Amino acid sequence: MKRSAFAMPTGIYLDGNSLGVMPHAAQARVQGRLDQWRRQAALGWDDWFHLAEALSPSIARLVGALPGEVIATGSITANLHALLSTLYRPEGTRRVIVATALDFPTDLYALQAWAERGGGTLRLVPSRDGQTLHQGDLHAALEPDVALALFPTVLYRSGQRLDVAGLTAAGHAAGALVGWDAAHSIGAMPHDFHAVGADFAVWCHYKYVNAGPGAPGGLYLHERWHDRAPGLYLHERWHDRAPGLPGRACHDKGNQFEMTPVYRKATGAGAYQMGTPSILALAALEGALSVFDGLELNEVRTRSLALTDHLIALADRHLPEMTVVTPRPHAERGGHVSLLHPQARSLSAALRALGVVPDYREPDILRLAPVALYTTEGEVAEVVRLLRTLLDSGQHLRQGAADGPVT
Ligand SMILES: Cc1ncc(COP(=O)(O)O)c(C=O)c1O
Numbered sequence: 001m002k003r004s005a006f007a008m009p010t011g012i013y014l015d016g017n018s019l020g021v022m023p024h025a026a027q028a029r030v031q032g033r034l035d036q037w038r039r040q041a042a043l044g045w046d047d048w049f050h051l052a053e054a055l056s057p058s059i060a061r062l063v064g065a066l067p068g069e070v071i072a073t074g075s076i077t078a079n080l081h082a083l084l085s086t087l088y089r090p091e092g093t094r095r096v097i098v099a100t101a102l103d104f105p106t107d108l109y110a111l112q113a114w115a116e117r118g119g120g121t122l123r124l125v126p127s128r129d130g131q132t133l134h135q136g137d138l139h140a141a142l143e144p145d146v147a148l149a150l151f152p153t154v155l156y157r158s159g160q161r162l163d164v165a166g167l168t169a170a171g172h173a174a175g176a177l178v179g180w181d182a183a184h185s186i187g188a189m190p191h192d193f194h195a196v197g198a199d200f201a202v203w204c205h206y207k208y209v210n211a212g213p214g215a216p217g218g219l220y221l222h223e224r225w226h227d228r229a230p231g232l233y234l235h236e237r238w239h240d241r242a243p244g245l246p247g248r249a250c251h252d253k254g255n256q257f258e259m260t261p262v263y264r265k266a267t268g269a270g271a272y273q274m275g276t277p278s279i280l281a282l283a284a285l286e287g288a289l290s291v292f293d294g295l296e297l298n299e300v301r302t303r304s305l306a307l308t309d310h311l312i313a314l315a316d317r318h319l320p321e322m323t324v325v326t327p328r329p330h331a332e333r334g335g336h337v338s339l340l341h342p343q344a345r346s347l348s349a350a351l352r353a354l355g356v357v358p359d360y361r362e363p364d365i366l367r368l369a370p371v372a373l374y375t376t377e378g379e380v381a382e383v384v385r386l387l388r389t390l391l392d393s394g395q396h397l398r399q400g401a402a403d404g405p406v407t
Helices: 024-048 056-063 076-087 105-117 135-140 164-173 253-258 279-290 297-318 344-353 377-393 395-399
Strands: 070-072 096-100 122-125 146-152 177-181 200-203 218-221 337-340 359-361 365-368
Touching: 024 279, 056 070, 056 218, 056 279, 076 105, 076 146, 076 177, 076 200, 076 218, 096 105, 105 122, 105 146, 135 164, 146 164, 164 177, 297 337, 297 377, 344 359, 344 365, 344 377, 344 395, 377 395
Parallel strands: 096 122, 096 146, 146 177, 177 200
Antiparallel strands: 070 218, 200 218, 337 365, 359 365
16 A cells, blocks of 8 residues: 555565564654754754654544544553553552453553552453453453453454443443553554543554654543643642653643743643653654555555455465464454464464564464555465465474564
């Protein structure tokens, strides 16, 4: 759809759900910001000071939020801590945090720490098959003792997509706040966090948004948790949901340089940044977001589904010994397809030796992400053909597993 906008590596790249390919625009913007630093040095801050906020309209479009509800900052982990420190208010018997047994571990580490701090517990929705979550189990976990729930929009291993609207409504009906980890959906499909009333969300920009390794993450906080107007907050009189981890970057930008000891909270999600942002990292994000300008997210999703449909059909036909663990209904599928096989590790290593970059997850999952913006149907077919050849020849077993998982 936009392949020429990317510096495609040689071979076949199917790992965009781990790290997206570099857009030419990202390289150009980083170079531009480097030039600006060389020419202007500290005077560049007149422009850089508002860079994170300037990206919010483009990011808000990707997650279905108001521009003031999102900010590019931190990482998923850092943003989870910032939001939990603000939103997790255990009271009486309502102290439980709900997550799932199939969540990415970093989320669980952060949630566990806050549950312990709040005298609560972390309740994990179990998986019946080790790969996916059952709708009934997710709803059953949302009991009246739940203070806050965090769910992944798309599971990182199996690629199962959860029902954002339904679970948000169920959590609210139980009196809990509901947040989302959108790492595996942002940039691959439309979102509607504001419309469904989700309380908060976190995501990274290094997967389907293609903003580079360690790119600044993103957070969304529904406007119901914002002040209507910037206010004056002395520490002892903070607003109920003022940032739990405040710093100078969440101070009102209008008078941040007065350097007073009195904290004045910024309006909107910008208040949940902490310290000085990395301008060079934001520059890569700036370039990566420009690739989405003029792209309809529904069309991105349509192409993504066509590619994963194609991959699943070919796997069913040609790779019967590999089990497709990604759900087949479109509504329950994210942007990648996961194939289960006991030799997944050595198959992944052998594909790499043949110039294909797949993604491997311990102990037996081969993840393949045909990315709507840059993967072709021909590449999908070629990878299935190569897998068939490997399984027939056993070449992957002879060559030994030389690679490991990548983050
Ligand atoms: C669902 C999910 N959450 C979180 C992370 C990582 O979080 P962070 O960017 O803070 O390292 C990943 C990384 O792949 C992920 O897939």
